[in-house]
Amino acid sequence: MLIETTAGDLRLALDTVQAAVPRRSTIPILCAVLLQDGAVRGTCLDMEISVRFAAKRFDGAAVIPFRQLHELVKSLPADLDLRIQSKGDDYGVHLFFRGGRYKLPSFPATDFPTWTGNGDLAEMAKPDGFRAALDACTGFISTEETRYHLNGVCFSKDPDGKSVLVATDGHRLIAYDFAHECEINLILPRATVLALLGMVEPEEVLFSDSNMEFRFPGGSYLRTKLIDGTFPDWTRVVPAYPEDTRRISFAPLEMKKALDRMRRLTGQRNRGLSISASANGDLLVVTMNGMDGEECAERIESGSAEHWQGAQAFYGFNSSYLSELCQLHRQAERISIVAPDAGSPAKVGPDETKATTVLMPMRVDEGTLVRTALLTFAGGANDQDAKEAAA
Structure with missing residues (x-):
């Protein structure tokens, strides 16, 4: 495996991928990222993010612990050339830059988890303004584990049939006008919402009853499982007061x-x-x-x-x-x-x-x-x- 890039290009990709990498896990490889096919990929099994980055050369694949790699490249000048290389059967990779040589542990690339999302994906209408809608809804998402079905943003319809994104924590509620084609109430997890807010506007959104996939310019993507639960009938708590209400x-x-x-x-x-x-x-x-x-x-x-x-x-x-x-x-x-x-x-x-x-x-x-x-x-x-x- 041989990758030639710059510290800045790799760091920006890692900054985005980290939303899908758990800080701790009983499965050590989940705390690592896969570098393969011109991209870096991370997963927590519920969400997967793959980000492409510029490289002069990208041959083979390697799985490297995320935190160590991220901390190292963050400390280097953005324009510094890097070479990441593995040798023989030694499960370790060497990272070279001008005046530096580091060896990091690694895992076999074949052991990295494969995304297991299922269901045929349908295409949503072009998602203009999607990030703005998510940003408005974020503060309304519940963080209570006992009401897990409120721990996300719901693709729903208002009483007039208009498509909206809805979030509530039981104390406040928002229904944000956003065009989509979901006829069932899909619930996008809070962790995925926060990850999407750290990325650019998606150019394509696909969905099934259990998964969503967001595709970005340049070939990057985010895949996520949806919350398996029933969002409450929020329309019952939205008041319809007459004009002369106080x-x-x-x-x-x-x-x-x-x-x-x-x-x-x-x-x-x-x-x-x-x-x-x-x-x-x-x-x-x-x-x-x-x-x-x-x-x-x-x-x-x-x-x-x-x-x-x-x-x-x-x-x-x-x-x-x-x-x-x-x-x-x-x-x-x-x-x-x-x-x-x-x-x-x-x-x-x-x-x-x-x-x-x-x-x-x-x-x-x-x-x-x-x-x-x-x-x-x-x-x-x-x-x-x-x-x-x-x-």
Whole structure:
């Protein structure tokens, strides 16, 4: 076996393949990569990635432990010429570069696992915007092992028959408009989603009821098994509220900055928050209590409310989840939160968007702080007057 390439070309290929290489395994060869036919390939048996890279010469095949090879080439200048060579029956490979010679252990190339995906693959429509859709859905994927069927992104249909990608962790949900031809709910695992986000846009997507294959320019590919489970009927939790439902609206970046300040002060990333408005809807305030007596309140200058039900009404949410939704919709001039009361699922987002996002309510107990904030920001009242009025 003889391969002549550069450290930079090999490193870029290894950077991509590492998503499919387990850090530890009871099967040692799975922690290695196969260099063969102008490409480097890695697998964890559930996912396989093969990436082609530039080489002046590529003869034969070798299986080399990934971590050792990756760490070595990362430490070398990108334009440095490398020669990887095996000699005779010795299960080891030599890596040469100007001023260096290393010997690495290896496995027989014939022992490297062969992909065992089955089923006839059908071609999906050209996947324009696929990475953008995956990127939007990633933060909504559950990481709870007990509900494994939520540990991925589902190719689904909305009630109108439109193709969407869906992800939910039970606290929030996204249905992202993306054209596909899957008539059954296929669930792409989270690990595969993260691997795809580290690659370029695929030029071809193939699927069966148990596997998917993504093909990339230049001959690289990713193959993956799908989650064997039934995705819940997510359409049942997407609210269909009438036009006169209570709503608030605001600039997403202004809200996100306020929430980030509050979370830093309280030191609680997932602390609950309250959002309320004055009776006439021209004053919007967000409040948060800390565990050690901190009180946070800000007026959202861009905020307004419609169909509001008096100053005692409010919404309660997880501050981290709402901040992430503001980040997702950051390009919008304004986004809305629509729900009839504090105990109902809320639709969050701009009126025109590819992403339908739903946020479940969170129980909060900030009645006094909300009333104090509304009085303070309404004009004229100092903090002491507001506290006495709210008592």
